[in-house]
Amino acid sequence: xxxxxxxxxxxxxxxxxxxxxxxxxxxxxxxxxxxxxxxxxxxxxxxxxxxxxxxxxxxxxxxxxxxxxxxxxxxxxxxxxxxxxxxxxxxxxxxxxxxxxxxxxxxxxxxxxxxxxxxxxxxxxxxxxxxxxxxxxx
Numbered sequence: 001x002x003x004x005x006x007x008x009x010x011x012x013x014x015x016x017x018x019x020x021x022x023x024x025x026x027x028x029x030x031x032x033x034x035x036x037x038x039x040x041x042x043x044x045x046x047x048x049x050x051x052x053x054x055x056x057x058x059x060x061x062x063x064x065x066x067x068x069x070x071x072x073x074x075x076x077x078x079x080x081x082x083x084x085x086x087x088x089x090x091x092x093x094x095x096x097x098x099x100x101x102x103x104x105x106x107x108x109x110x111x112x113x114x115x116x117x118x119x120x121x122x123x124x125x126x127x128x129x130x131x132x133x134x135x136x137x138x
Contacts, residue, residue, distance in 0.1 A: 002036035098124035
């Protein structure tokens with residue numbers, strides 16, 4: 001079994017640390033899959049769903065925010081602002097955040113405020129999607 005060491009760190013906790021068979025991370029270009037002995041690189045992580053399969057075959061899903069991933073010498077470090085399991089997501093709070101972001105997008109804003117509102121909406125929608133898809137498999 002080919003595995004690699006993975007550490008997923010958010011701003012407030014270590015989300016996952018251990019051996020991993022397969023990792024799927026959201027990037028600006030789409031989803032990127034990582035297997036053991038992947039080439040060395042640093043890649044941006046976008047707001048979206050991260051999926052990983054542990055060395056025991058268990059799938060773990062997380063709603064992640066922006067950050068980056070470093071792949072080096074069969075070790076992967078993913079650093080993001082937040083990482084939440086589906087069961088940790090407060091659906092009511094995510095719905096309210098989505099509504100607030102949609103309302104802000106309807107108003108006239110500066111370019112910076114517009115991009116912040118877009119990011120808030122994307123994060124809220126990802127959290128809602130992740131909370132509904134508790135089981136994920138390939």
